Amino acid sequence: MFELRRLRLLHELALRGTLAAVAEALSYSPSTVSQQLAQLEKDAGVPLLEPDGRRVRLTEYGAALAAHAARALELEERVRGELAALEPGSGRVRVAAFQTAAHDILPAALDLLAERSPRLRVEVAELPPEEGLFELVARGVDLVVAEQYPGHTRERVGGLTRETIGGxxxxxxxxxxxxxxxxxxxxxxxxxxxxxxxxxxxxxxxxxxxxxxxxxxxxxxxxxxxxxxxxxxxxxxxxxxxxxxxxxxxxxxxxxxxxxxxREIFTATRASATAQPAVAATRDALRDAFGARRSQPSFTQPT
Structure with a gap:
């Protein structure tokens, strides 16, 4: 039987590329990551990693299991969402927002959440959209506020949903x-x-x-x-x-x-997390906060 925690490590390695990067992202030591992946390899009964210079890379078996790991993590997230729906208004949401969104939209959204879902814990990291979207795929965050400039498109990553909140x-x-x-x-x-x-x-x-x-x-x-x-x-x-x-x-x-x-301002989350009440409430608050802001004059210029 595969342990989900070890599958998560393999999934992270497939995305981040090095054991050191996985260890840093998940607050483990590199030796702990290596030991857990070695145990996963024993559980699988096939070689999952092979040397690549001073690093390691996934074997064909490793890549196949990492793909299954991603699906297992999605299923676990959907199950957690269904359980959380039995007690809406609580939970934790990790948000990544680019600078101006963190300074402007986020405080107003937090005000709305304090009224609507006072038991909800929101944790925020200020990250450029490129990093925030990567961390969303890697499950480092649950929700991203990102931007897209006119005439430029961002890569559409499978398993993510986007919602435009304004221009x-x-x-x-x-x-x-x-x-x-x-x-x-x-x-x-x-x-x-x-x-x-x-x-x-x-x-x-x-x-x-x-x-x-x-x-x-x-x-x-x-x-x-x-x-x-x-x-x-x-x-x-x-x-x-x-x-x-x-x-x-x-x-x-x-x-x-x-x-x-x-520029288009949008939120993104994993499709497997959209049913989670905490994620949905945070997304709604961000959209409403931006909409309320756009109804007011945004600045005055020097005379």
């Missing part, structure tokens, strides 16, 4: 005393953008190229509040979403872009 306008941001009105006028300026590999960076660079120039990215920073400060003090220009301005004055000059582009 967030993106505008050109310049220093308060700057009178530039288009991207093309900023071809010689210093730019601040998010790190390479992020959807936000890819989209911003494409906008500049479409305007006829390659941006001079002098500042590569994940924190959008730092973007705003660099722009406000005259050191850079950039592209900023409205969600950044949470009940505050925008100390930069914001200019509408052609076509009024918006």
């Amino acid at each position: 967030d306008a993106i505008r050109l941001a310049t220093p308060p005393d700057d009178d530039s009105r288009s991207l093309a006028e900023l071809s010689g300026r210093a730019w601040v953008m998010e790190p390479e590999g992020t959807a936000a960076r890819q989209w911003a660079v494409q906008q500049c190229r479409a305007a006829g120039f390659e941006p001079d990215v002098r500042f590569e920073i994940a924190d959008l509040t730092a973007h705003a400060r660099l722009i406000a003090t005259g050191h850079a220009v950039g592209l900023l979403p409205d969600l950044l301005w949470t009940d505050q004055r925008a100390n930069v000059r914001l200019v509408d872009l052609p076509g009024h582009p918006t």
Whole structure:
């Protein structure tokens, strides 16, 4: 008989690639992970791992069992959801949210949950969408708040469900005393953008190229509040979403872009977790919090 805890380790190894990464994600020691996988191999009666330089990789048997492990974990989650439905309003939900969602949408959603499900425990990690979606597949979190930029699509991963909760306008941001009105006028300026590999960076660079120039990215920073400060003090220009301005004055000059582009804000969870009342309640609160926010003015500009 296979033990589910050991199957989880194999599933994690298939996703994360190394024993050290599995150990870090699950708060085990690497030796414990190795010992448990060795026992799983004995239970299976076939070799699951083989050396790959200084690492290990899954054998054909290991890959087959890891696929079954994923299905076993999904079934366990569905069973837990049915049991939790007998006592709605309680439980634990682990949420990953990107920065501006964590700063803006999440506090309002937590206020709603405090009223609707006061016994519900919500744990939050601020993660970029790329990392959050990976951790969702790896079962490190139960719910993700992520973004998708216009014209860019994210990989559709099997076993996940997505729900759009709204759109967030993106505008050109310049220093308060700057009178530039288009991207093309900023071809010689210093730019601040998010790190390479992020959807936000890819989209911003494409906008500049479409305007006829390659941006001079002098500042590569994940924190959008730092973007705003660099722009406000005259050191850079950039592209900023409205969600950044949470009940505050925008100390930069914001200019509408052609076509009024918006990024899609969505939640994602595993299909096997959608029936869990705690996950459903958290998802509903996030959607309602974002909807309430969009009915209010999001910012004021300097005069």
